[in-house]
Amino acid sequence: MTGPLDAAYASCRRIAAEHGRTYYLATTLLSAPRRRAIHALYAFARMVDDIVDHAGDLGHVLDPHDPARPHSTQAPAQQLDLVEKSLRLAIEGGDIEITDPLQQQILTATADTIRRYDIDHAHLWTFLDAMRMDIPGTPTHRTRYATMSELREYMRGSAAAIGLQLLPVLGTVVPVTEAEPAAATLGEAFQLTNFLRDLAEDLDRDRVYLPADELAAFGVDEPHLRACRAGGHTDAPLRRALAHLIAVNRDLYRRATPGIALLDPRVRPAIGTATILYAEILDRIEDAGYQVFTTRATVPRHRRILVATTGFTTAVRRR
Structure with missing residues (x-):
């Protein structure tokens, strides 16, 4: 029987297979636990990248098979801030504030991977700071x-x-x-x-x-x-x-x-x-x-x- 965490990792695997063909093919050579951890980290990076590049259309970018998914009305900088806040909460075992089901799954799998492999949280915040550089209106934009x-x-x-x-x-x-x-x-x-x-x-x-x-x-x-x-x-x-x-x-x-x-x-x-x-x-x-x-x-x-x-x-x- 598949539980919520398994379902979250499965969504990350689908995103990796659809958008990261080279990386996905390489992960087939890994053990199952490592493979799904890589899928989660890839899906998280892809989600953030799509917020930056396709603000307001994230659902369609990550899930083209579900055209009924609602568009986000938040500005990309606000979306990114909410992603960071939700990931911090998820890592500590708290409730994720993001309401989008697919984003919730990605954050759930990512937080589990971070805890499971004791990944330094600073690497995630450094990544998000760099992504803010791509967003117009942020102090670091270029x-x-x-x-x-x-x-x-x-x-x-x-x-x-x-x-x-x-x-x-x-x-x-x-x-x-x-x-x-x-x-x-x-x-x-x-x-x-x-x-x-x-x-x-x-x-x-x-x-x-x-x-x-x-x-x-x-x-x-x-x-x-x-x-x-x-x-x-x-x-x-x-x-x-x-x-x-x-x-x-x-x-x-x-x-x-x-x-x-x-x-x-x-x-x-x-x-x-x-x-x-x-x-x-x-x-x-x-x-x-x-x-x-x-x-x-x-x-x-x-x-x-x-x-x-x-x-x-x-x-x-x-x-």
């Missing part, structure tokens, strides 16, 4: 980043903090603090890949995450980006800029990958699979001639299955 250092400060919360949340779930063969730098760097690597792949989508939302000084070195500025977006093409200067940033991104993967050896041997195949598949998005951008305005770079399903199958074989041998 949509442009002048340097890579500025962008990394944002990614400290939006990406590195997520890597740090995952460490207690995955387990390590060294003290957690020794594995944290590599986990944070891998989170940044995944995030920068997202920014490169989603350049067009972010530009349409009036956000430019790629650092201005890195683009300027190749003669690219925001009007240049918008002209390429309007024309649906990537010209030579922008191709060179993207090639440079892809090289920067690959260096992050290079520096993060040794950290996989610091994880519990049973989870290494899963994280290795996720790392390989996400890094290959960069290959797809290159293969498409850097045409990020007309093509969304994805790793083909047959390739994802092949890499996951190899990881599964490795995982079985480790057990």
Whole structure:
């Protein structure tokens, strides 16, 4: 018989399967308890991201099969404040103040995961603070980043903090603090890949995450980006800029990958699979001639299955 907590985790699994194909495939290599904990943390991050990007339409974003779900009337900053308050209450075993049933389930599963794996609460609040930077009207709101250092400060919360949340779930063969730098760097690597792949989508939302000084070195500025977006093409200067940033991104993967050896041997195949598949998005951008305005770079399903199958074989041998 399925109880409320199992149902909450099941909803998180569905969200992860629908929206995080690469991560979801990698989690199939984990044990069931670890797998559902990862699903909960993913669903929480996805919920918050959707509040920021789709204010007033969260139900439709997370649950497209239920068009009757009511729209939220709260501003995104208020929604985020309520999410944080409700998560704090849930962690302490109190009543969640959010009334949306799906959000309640996500918060219930997330709070259970945090308690079960003794995840440092600060990583959750750091993540939420970074998400507030994406919301107009908040004191920390910003949509442009002048340097890579500025962008990394944002990614400290939006990406590195997520890597740090995952460490207690995955387990390590060294003290957690020794594995944290590599986990944070891998989170940044995944995030920068997202920014490169989603350049067009972010530009349409009036956000430019790629650092201005890195683009300027190749003669690219925001009007240049918008002209390429309007024309649906990537010209030579922008191709060179993207090639440079892809090289920067690959260096992050290079520096993060040794950290996989610091994880519990049973989870290494899963994280290795996720790392390989996400890094290959960069290959797809290159293969498409850097045409990020007309093509969304994805790793083909047959390739994802092949890499996951190899990881599964490795995982079985480790057990």
